[in-house]
Every structure is written in structure tokens, then in C-alpha cells.
Amino acid sequence: MIPTIPQSRLIKVTYTAYVVLFFTYLALPLTVVAVFAFNDSQFPSLPWEGFTWDWFFGEEQPKIGVFHERPILRAIGTSALVGLCVSALSVAVGTTNAFLFNRYQFRGRGLLYVLMLTPLVIPGIVLGISILVFSSTVANAAWDAVEWDITALRPGLVLVILGQFSFITTIATLVIAARLQKFDRTLEEAALNLGAGHLTAVRTITIPYLMPALIGAFVVAFLMSFENFNTTLMLVGSDAPLTIAMFDRLKEGSTPLLNAVSLLLMVGSSLLALVMIAFQRR
Amino acid sequence: MTQPDLACTHLTKRFGDTTAVDDVSFEVPPGSFFSILGPSGCGKTTIMRMIAGFLAPSDGDIRIKGHSVLDVPPNKRPVNMVFQHLALFPMMNIADNIGYGLRRKGLPKPEITAKVGEVLERIGLPDIGTRRVEELSGGQKQRVAIARCMVLEPDVLLLDEPLGALDLKLREHMKIELKALQAAFDTTFVYITHDQSEALVMSDTVAVMNAGRFEQMGAARDLYYRPETAFVAGFVGDSNRWRGRVESVDGDALRLRSDSGLALLGSRHGRALSDGTTADIYVRPEAIRLGHTPGDVAHFDNRLSGTVTSLLFNGAASRILMRPIEGSEEIEVALPQSGEFAHLERGSAVHVGWSSDQGNCFAAGSV
Amino acid sequence: MQAAQRLGFLLLVTPLLLWLGLLIIIPHVDMFLVSLRERVGVGEYATSLANYRSFIDEPLYLMTFARTAVMSVMATALTLLIGFPVAYYIAKMARGRVRSALFLLCLVPFWVSELVRTFGWMILLRETGLFSSVLQWAGLADAPVEMLYNDAAIMVGLVYTSMLFMVVPLITTLDSLDDAVIEAGYDLGGSGPSILREIVIPHAMPGIVSGSIVVFMLSLGNYLTPIMLGGKDSLWFTELIYSQFIVRFNWELGAAFGFMLLILSSVIVWGTLRVTGQTLEKTMG
Numbered sequence: 001m002i003p004t005i006p007q008s009r010l011i012k013v014t015y016t017a018y019v020v021l022f023f024t025y026l027a028l029p030l031t032v033v034a035v036f037a038f039n040d041s042q043f044p045s046l047p048w049e050g051f052t053w054d055w056f057f058g059e060e061q062p063k064i065g066v067f068h069e070r071p072i073l074r075a076i077g078t079s080a081l082v083g084l085c086v087s088a089l090s091v092a093v094g095t096t097n098a099f100l101f102n103r104y105q106f107r108g109r110g111l112l113y114v115l116m117l118t119p120l121v122i123p124g125i126v127l128g129i130s131i132l133v134f135s136s137t138v139a140n141a142a143w144d145a146v147e148w149d150i151t152a153l154r155p156g157l158v159l160v161i162l163g164q165f166s167f168i169t170t171i172a173t174l175v176i177a178a179r180l181q182k183f184d185r186t187l188e189e190a191a192l193n194l195g196a197g198h199l200t201a202v203r204t205i206t207i208p209y210l211m212p213a214l215i216g217a218f219v220v221a222f223l224m225s226f227e228n229f230n231t232t233l234m235l236v237g238s239d240a241p242l243t244i245a246m247f248d249r250l251k252e253g254s255t256p257l258l259n260a261v262s263l264l265l266m267v268g269s270s271l272l273a274l275v276m277i278a279f280q281r282r
Numbered sequence: 283m284t285q286p287d288l289a290c291t292h293l294t295k296r297f298g299d300t301t302a303v304d305d306v307s308f309e310v311p312p313g314s315f316f317s318i319l320g321p322s323g324c325g326k327t328t329i330m331r332m333i334a335g336f337l338a339p340s341d342g343d344i345r346i347k348g349h350s351v352l353d354v355p356p357n358k359r360p361v362n363m364v365f366q367h368l369a370l371f372p373m374m375n376i377a378d379n380i381g382y383g384l385r386r387k388g389l390p391k392p393e394i395t396a397k398v399g400e401v402l403e404r405i406g407l408p409d410i411g412t413r414r415v416e417e418l419s420g421g422q423k424q425r426v427a428i429a430r431c432m433v434l435e436p437d438v439l440l441l442d443e444p445l446g447a448l449d450l451k452l453r454e455h456m457k458i459e460l461k462a463l464q465a466a467f468d469t470t471f472v473y474i475t476h477d478q479s480e481a482l483v484m485s486d487t488v489a490v491m492n493a494g495r496f497e498q499m500g501a502a503r504d505l506y507y508r509p510e511t512a513f514v515a516g517f518v519g520d521s522n523r524w525r526g527r528v529e530s531v532d533g534d535a536l537r538l539r540s541d542s543g544l545a546l547l548g549s550r551h552g553r554a555l556s557d558g559t560t561a562d563i564y565v566r567p568e569a570i571r572l573g574h575t576p577g578d579v580a581h582f583d584n585r586l587s588g589t590v591t592s593l594l595f596n597g598a599a600s601r602i603l604m605r606p607i608e609g610s611e612e613i614e615v616a617l618p619q620s621g622e623f624a625h626l627e628r629g630s631a632v633h634v635g636w637s638s639d640q641g642n643c644f645a646a647g648s649v
Numbered sequence: 650m651q652a653a654q655r656l657g658f659l660l661l662v663t664p665l666l667l668w669l670g671l672l673i674i675i676p677h678v679d680m681f682l683v684s685l686r687e688r689v690g691v692g693e694y695a696t697s698l699a700n701y702r703s704f705i706d707e708p709l710y711l712m713t714f715a716r717t718a719v720m721s722v723m724a725t726a727l728t729l730l731i732g733f734p735v736a737y738y739i740a741k742m743a744r745g746r747v748r749s750a751l752f753l754l755c756l757v758p759f760w761v762s763e764l765v766r767t768f769g770w771m772i773l774l775r776e777t778g779l780f781s782s783v784l785q786w787a788g789l790a791d792a793p794v795e796m797l798y799n800d801a802a803i804m805v806g807l808v809y810t811s812m813l814f815m816v817v818p819l820i821t822t823l824d825s826l827d828d829a830v831i832e833a834g835y836d837l838g839g840s841g842p843s844i845l846r847e848i849v850i851p852h853a854m855p856g857i858v859s860g861s862i863v864v865f866m867l868s869l870g871n872y873l874t875p876i877m878l879g880g881k882d883s884l885w886f887t888e889l890i891y892s893q894f895i896v897r898f899n900w901e902l903g904a905a906f907g908f909m910l911l912i913l914s915s916v917i918v919w920g921t922l923r924v925t926g927q928t929l930e931k932t933m934g
Contacts, residue, residue, distance in 0.1 A: 001743050001841055002676035002831050004336040006355055015738065022735045023751075026758050029769025029809070034777055037770060044772050046782040080925075093664045110930075115669050117929055119917050121862065122673075123870025125887045126907045129894055133683050133904055134676035164673035227762035230872050230887070234894065243764050250768065250877070262765040269760040282863070316736055357835040369833035373851035383837035391755070434837065 010276055018057050030222050030266065037259035044256045055260035066260045075245035082157060082241055086164045086223040093165075094172030095210075101173075102180045119167035128234030131163050158236030163231040172217040179213035180206075212280050219276040223269055285348050287312045287359075287470040288333070288414040288438045293342035295328050299409060302328045303493035305342070310438070310472060310487075317473045317481040320491035321517070326474040329491075330440050333472065334363045346437050357386075362431035363440040368423055370415045376402075376426055377411035383434040401433045404466065420448050424456055425463070432467050441473045445480060457483050478518050482506065490514045508551065511560055512644035522613050524596050525646055528561050535638055538563055542609040547583050548641030560646040567601055568616040569640035572623060572632060579635030584612070590630045593617075604632050674886035677911070679778070684904035686707045694922065700905035710889065710906075717886040718913055720800070720869035724807040728815045728864050736819035736856075737849070741828070752820065759813040767877045770806050771797060798880035806874040822856030823849070858913065858925050859932035862918050869914055886910055 001007065036044035042051035042062065052058075058065035066072060101113060119127065132155065139153035152158040183206060191201035208213075229243045236244050242261075249258060286309035295303040303325045310316040313604050318326045322595050331337040333344055335356030351359050371379050377398050384394045405425040410418065418426065424444060431439055445453045445460075461484045464471045475481050479486045482502040489499040490513070498510045509515035516523070526540035534549045538561055548563045551561075555561055573579040576587065588606035600617040617623055617636055626632070687699040704710050741750045758766060773779045774796040796802060826849065834844040850857070865899040875885035890910065893903030922928060 001737070001845075002828050003744070004331070004828070004832060005835055006335070008340065015734070015742070019735055019738050022731070026754070029766055029773060030758055030761065031769075031882060032772045033765055033769040041669055043777065045775075045777040046779060093668055096661045096664045100658075100665060104658050104661070105663075106658070112665065112669070114929055115673070116665070119673060120676075121914060121929075123866060123887070123910055123914060125870050125890055126911050128675075128909045128923070129903060130676035130680040130888065132894070133900060134679040137679055137683075161674060166668070169668055177713055179687060210815075223760060227764070228762055230870060233872065233891070243762055246762075246764055247873070250764070251675070252770065254768065258768060262761070262768060265765055266761045270757065273756070273760050297753070334836055336835075348897075355835075356832070357838050357840060361834075361836075363828045363833070363836045365833055367827070367829060371830060371848060382834070382839070386838035386840070387842060409717065430837065445772060522738040 002145065032120060033259050033262045034266065037263045038257055039256055039259075044254055045257050057254045064257070066257065066264060068142050069257065071245060072242070072257075073260060075242040078157070078239050079241040079243070082161055082164065083191045083222040083225040085161045086168055087163045089161070090169040090172040090221045091214060091218050092177075093242040094168050094176050095214065097169070097173040098177035098180045100104055101146060107117045116170060116173060119170045122167070123229030124167070124228070125234060127166055128163055128231040131166065133232050135159055135162075152241055154237065155235055155257055157163060157239055159235040159237075160232050160241065163235045164228050167231070168221045171224065172221055175217040175220065176213045181207055216276055223272065226269070284312060286310055287347060288316075288472065289345045289348075290329070291343045291345075293329065293332065293344065294340050295325070295332060295337060296340045301494050303332070303339075306362050306491075306494075306496055307342075308489060308496065308499060310470055312470055313468050314486040315461070315471045315473065316374055316483055317475060317485040317488045318491050319475060319478055319481040319488050319518075322476055323353040324491045325494040325541070326476075326491050327442065330363070330442050330472070330474050333361060333438070335359050335361075336439055360432055360437040361440055362436040362438075363442065364427045364431060364444045366444065366446065368427040368440045370423060370430070371428055371483030372415050374415075375411065376413050376415065376418070379415065379426060380411075380433055382430065384472065387434075397433055401429045404432075405429045421456060421459075424448070425459075428460075428463060429539060432463075432469065436469065438470045438472055441465075441573070443475050443477075445475070453480075460484055480525070482518075490517060492517070509642060511563070515564040515642050515644065519566060520568075520614065521566055523565075524563050525560065526563070527557050528555055528557055528643075530553060531557060534602070536561075536643060538643065540609065540611075542611055544586070544606065546641060547638035548643040549639050550643045553644065555643060558644055561643050562646050564642045564644070564645045565636055567614045570613070570615045570634050570636045572602070572615050572618060572634055573634070574633070576633050577634050583638045585633065585635040587631070587633045588613075590626055590628055590632055593626065593628065602632075604628065604634065606634075669897055675788045681908055683901055684908050686901045688749060688901065699910075700761070700902045703902065704905055704909060709884075713884045713889055714909065714913070716884070717869060717885050718917075719912060720803065720807075721865055722917075724804060724811070724868045725861050725865045728808050728811055729861060732815040732860070733819060733853075734858075736816045738825055739816075740820045740823035741826075741831075751922065755816050755820075756813060758809075763810055763873055766810055767806055767873050770802070770809065770878060775803055775807075797878060797884075800883055803875050803879040803883060803885075806878045807868045810871070810874055811864040814863040818856040818860040818863075819853060820856075822853045826852045848852055855927060855932050858921060858927045862921060862932065865917060865921075866914055891914065 033044075037043050037055055038053070039049055040054065041047075041049040047060050052063075054063040054065055057067055057070050073219060097116060101109070101116075119206070135153040139150050142148050186207075187205050188201045191205045191262045196204065227243060229247070232241060233243060240248070242265075246258060249255075288310040289308075290574070292305045293303055293306045306329065308316075318329060320326045320543065328337060332339050335351070335354065339352070344352060346360055371382065374382070377395075380398045380401060383395045384397060385638055389397075398411065399408070402411060405428065407422060407425060410422065412424075415423065427444065428439070432643060445456055455472075464484075473481070473484065477553045485497060485502060488502055488505055490497045490505060492513045498505060498514045505514060509518065515521055524538070524540040524542070524544065526538045526544075526546070526547060528536055529539050530537045531550070534551060536548055536550055538546045538548060538556060540546060540563075546563055571579055572580065576585070579585050586606040586608065588604045590602050591605050591612055592603040593636050594601045594603065598619060601614050602617050603614055605612050615632065617626070684700055684914045685696050685698065686694040687697040689695045706715075735755075739748060739755070740869060743751055749848075771778070775781070776795040776797070778796070780796055781790070783793045784794055830852075831844060834848050839847070870887060870889065871885070872887040875883065876888060878887065886906070887910075890903055890906045893899045893906060899919070
């Protein structure tokens, strides 16, 4: 079944139809979310009551738009902050991990590599509760010992960041290691040969080569953090990131405001992804 | 005359505006080794893929043992193909690779095992059935790829530059071995390559292909000594080439004044060339005789004197470059290995000569 | 030189050990220890298997556990069946621009939050939703149809949400299959189904395994989709964990549930790897 093998028309048409159907299935939910952000109605459903921008810019009840809805704006800010912290941390650790596995042969390397991969096969919610349980064990011990309350170890943004970091680091490591694997080490040797020191060679030759992967890992980490739900749900405190805030709203009932936020999210993440692709192409 | 195993008539393949294969006809008699030799992009791979069934011809017919196979899908054609990179199945061991086609025919298991064992024996690798593909050497893979096809006893075996990926030494060795395998299996081989030495060494018949057409078809020796077109003269083997104006024609013999001013005698071997036209003359380096004195080459009708400008030592294929006094272009001359010229140096005076019969002339611009 | 190498090694291995130790290994050990605790008085605990006993004794817990496992396996199988032809089409049939466009289209839905995707399905499937309206308009139904809050809706959502993680590894492995190998299969007399069975699927095995593992994990650990699309009696195991931790504040039982989920996923992942002869390093790394 490749183009060079003659096939009957019926098979070809059926196959193409299937692929079209598949992409319709992919596009449908997102399309309705986007379209109903412009419906001039209290509910994101038919009938169509006319086109409106109110769910973005509306200023008075009942149609307060996204840009005037403080809790949502604050939640976006929180998500962005968490995302930046998680991306920075996981790219940093991902880079050291990639260098470690690429450059050093040591006892226990295989075991550590498998351990490094395990966060991918631990359900997010289990990661969340294990960190929750452990941090409160530590916090309780600190209180019992010296009456010192470590608020950072209670549910809140610090734990959310740590929780997301715990598995996003694996992804970052894999992305960066994949590119480092393709790096021709004789380039570094050439730099040494031309008078650079070890660190200078890495800084001037290897890191620039890795740049697309570093940026890619950063963007992927940011997107994953931004849309993470399961781990965050178990660790969140009073400052809710966007997904949690939207989830709470959705439980109360859906309004086109949520469609508007969703559409902004789609546009935002698509733009980010396009920027990343542009970087990879360069 | 017996029926040919493979016959292509007016075979044509167009991709959009470009014609990859342009009205090619040929027949391959049973048990022979037929090669298509040409530069990359000449259309030889397209012909092969049409015979195998992976491309449908725009025009013309392909017959195998007399039956047209145009409507036969590739998996039902009585031809098998050795792919350029062999395309051995990496997910199977060697025995399963070779048994693949037999399983498709629905043969019972014991029979498959027997046939696979037998063919492994024939290619001289009896104990490798349980090995994995990546454990084999390049030459072994080659033989397995051929065995995988031959076990199906195809009418025609197609080989698509299978030696291209091998290193030089192994390639030289495999040339001989392929020829031996073909004789052992007594099957018709159609072989495509851009490497002239592969084609010349192994084939009974070679077709030289260029820009979608067959330039010339014949035995290796004919192609080499009696090229019918300028392309063949230039593509097969090395040649010295001069361009000039034809000054006189007498039967097959002609006289040409090169652009650099040399007067050269050549032969047109029946091709149409008349006074005043521009022509190219091709002379092989080994057709030129080297001499220390003018007397050594006095019996040739083309004679030049000059000095050695370079010595190109390459063992048995050593040559010199010499610059004639009368003209500016350098001439490449084969260096005899009899020891007579062992002391030749840059700047030595030499005399060369060749018979006009060795100077193949073609109308200019016919390449 | 030796000392510098040692220093470099230590600098690189420290973050790895801190990360794995403090955020993965020790928390899971601690979670396991907590799950072995039984509250015997105010602030007093004893080590026992009481939490695991109540997991086994309570039919609701066990049923939910089994249901989650079975439905996750089904969702994985469905995702593979639906995704494979598409991945094959993109990797082997499509060429040039069409190919990159289709690949990109596959990725787009997954750049947005799972919440948004689930929300989309709610708009489509609920009683006042688009499908219901269309059915009424077309005269196929005379009253609003509720398509939300059942297991089928959960399945649709799970398959949708994890499709990317199946399709991308499949495309990657199928792409690395040389066309000539497929042609060789045909040339030697193979037909479509036999080539699929003997050549394409064995070659795609690492992709199938890694896609299946990820999809299974995502389904098993999913919270949003079952809770938003599922009905009152279609409980998901993650909901039990959440309610023990956040609503009932019974961390000991919650930790035991978490540990059971971890065991289940590990056993299934390990079993899949064993049966297919793959390793975690090969399929994930």
C-alpha cells in the first residue's frame, strides 16, 4: 500500500475518505468551541443568536468579557508564571541530564536512565499525591522538631511547580539528548585543537548547536505546564492556575466566556508552536 | 530462434512534460546477462521499475515469455528484483527472508525449509539461516538478496545497481561472483548500473542509455571498439577528443583540422560526415603508441611529437600526459608496462602515433 | 584532567539525583509508608494492611478499579486501530507539502488544553448540544437526545485526547521503513494483508508499543474526561483518589489507592514490554 503499488480505485477512495473523516473528528470539538465564543447567547449552544465580541470585550453583567474578568486574567498570569518557572528548571536539569548520559559511562548508568524515564509511566495524579504526601511529611517533621512552619511545602504554587517539573524534566531531557546525540564530537575536539578550553568549547560550539533543542524543549515544557491538570489538581492551593480556574467554572455551568478563554488559549498555543517550528527550521 | 524471456516494445514513460523513457525496444534471450548502462537520471531505473510493475508505462508493451504483463500486478509477475539497497527484511532472520516468497505461494512448511536450505547451499552460505540481517557482511547480504529471488525461480531477475553500496575490493569480487551465480542458476539477468566496468565485465549484451533512449546495444567489445554514437564513445572508456572541421572525406577515411590546428586522420565508420562540417574525433589512450624516436611510430598515419607534461602512475593502468609541439591540448597516452618507458620523466621528448582506423569521428553536437 | 572529569561528573549527576530522589523515589516510598498506616486513635497510628484490606473488601472500590483498567485497555486498542491507518497514510502515502500539512494538523488539537478539548465534546454531545440539535433538525429525533454522561462518551473523549501520543510515534517508526522493503514484499509475491502482517507491523512494533503505553497511562490516570463526560455511576479510579485526599481527607486510604494505580500501570506496562520483546529505553528514549 504505497503509491508505487497499483491499487483499485475503490480502495484508494475509501482510504482517503477515512483520513478526511479522521481529521473532521480531530477538528470538530475545537471548531465548535471557537465558533460559540461569538454566539450572542448565555449558553454555548444552538440556536445561534447572532455574532458578538461581548465574550471578549463586554464590560457589564451578564456578559463580562475575558478582558474584564479579573479572576480569569489572574489565573492566566499564575499559569504563565508557573510555566516559566517549570520550563526554566526543566530545561536546565534536562541539559545536565543529557550531557551526563551522553558524555559519561559509569556504574548504574542504565538504571539511572530507566529511572529517568519512569515519570512518563507514572500517572500524573499519583505523582501529585506522592509529592503532596512527602512534602507534608517533611513539613510536619519540621514543625514537630523546631516549630517551624514551612509554608512552601503546603499546597500552593511552589508544590505545583515542583510537581510539574518532576515529569516535564523527562520530556526536556529526551528532546535535548536527541539533538546532543547527533552532535559530531570532533567539532569540540577541533575547538580544543584551536586553543579553546573545555568549557569554552562547550559554550561556543556545543550549546549553539543545541539551541534549537533548548528552545524547543522550553516551549514544549511551557505548553505542557500551561495545560497540565492532573498533577496540578492535587497540589494547588489558593492561587489557581488557568486550567483549574476554568475547571471550577465549568462545574458551575458553561458560559461562552469559557469558549472565549479557550479560543485565546488555542490562538496563543498555536502561535507559540509556530514560533517554535520557525526556530527549528532555521 | 527461441522466444525471448523478456521483450520490451516501444516502451515509453512520461512524467508530466518530461519523457523519462522514450520509445525503447529490446529483447533479452533466455539465460543471458543483459545490462543497461547509463548515467544517473537517464531513465534506466524507470525501465526496471516498469518491468517489475511499480510504474505503469505510458506507451508500449512488456512481454515476459511472450505474454504481456501490463495488467499483471507486481506481486503476480514472474520477475523478481534485487533492490539497490537490497531491501532485505530486517524484521526476519535469513531463512525467513528467503522463505518469504515461498510462504506467499502457500507451499507446505517442510518444502519451504528444504528449498531454503538448498538455495543457501548454492550460494555457499549453508549455516546462516538463523542469523539476523544486520549480522551479515555486505557480500553475504548481496548473495542472500539474490537467493531470496532465485528460490522463486523467476523468468527474469532484475538487479538495480546492487553493487553500488559496496567498497571497491568487494565490488570487484562480487562482479565475478554475480556472473558465476548467473551461470549456476541459468536465469536471465537484467542488470542496471552506471558503472561501465560492471556492465562490461558481466554482460552478454549491454545497452548504453542516455536521456531516455538506447544509444547502442551490443556486446561489450563492440561498444568499446566500435561506438556508434559520440555519447557511447565518450561514456564507455576514456578517450582523447578533438573538435575540428572536416577537410576531406574519402570513403570511410577522413581528414580533420582541429580547432587547435592539428591535422588528424580518422574514420567515420559509415556515418554521414561531409566536407566542411564540424566533427569530433575520439581516440583511446591505449590505441596510441608511444615511441622514443620518430622512427618508432613511422608506420602510423597519425604522428605527433612533443614532451611529457605529467606521469599518471596507476599500476597497470598508468598513463602519461604529453603536449604536442604543434598544438596546445594535452594528449593522454597509455604507458606500456614492458619497462621500455620506465625512465620517462616530465619534460622527456616523446613521439606518438596511431592508425586513422582508431580515430572514431562523429558529427559535432550529436551528444 | 582526571580531577576535572570527576568534578564535571559530580556537577552533572547531582541535579539528576536530587530530582529523582526528592521528587520521584522518596515521595513514592513515603506514599507507600503512609498507605501502610492505620489510624488507631487521635494522632496515633499503627502499621497494618488495613487500607489495602478495605480496598479489597469494598466492592465499589474494586469494581471501579477493574472498570478503569478495562476501559483504559479498550481506549488504547481503539486509539491504535483508529490511529494506525492515519499514521500509515501520513508516513507512506502522502508526499511533500500534503504530508507536512497533515502532520501539523494532527498536532494542532494537542497544543490546547485537555480541558478545552473536553469542553468541545460537551458542547457537541449534551442534550442541548450540537449533535442533538442537528438530529432534531434532520427529523431523526423528536426530542433532545442526551449523548453525554455515559461510557461511550468517556471513550470518545479518551480516544480523542490521547490520539496524538499514538499517531506521532507510529508516524516516526513507519517513516523509517524503506519503501523498497514494501516493494520487495510485493515483488516476492506478497499481498496487502500479508505485507501488513509480516513487514509493516513488525517494523512498527516499537512505535505501537510506545504509543500504546503512553495512551494507556494517560487514560488510566485521566481525571477530567471521565468526570466531565461520564455519568453519575461511571466512576473512574482517579476520582476515588481525589475524593479520599481532598474531600474525605483520608490520606492513608488515598495513598493506598494511589499505590494500587501505580502497581496496575507498572504491571501492564511491564507485561506489554515483555510480551512484545521491547524495552523501556528503546520505546521511550
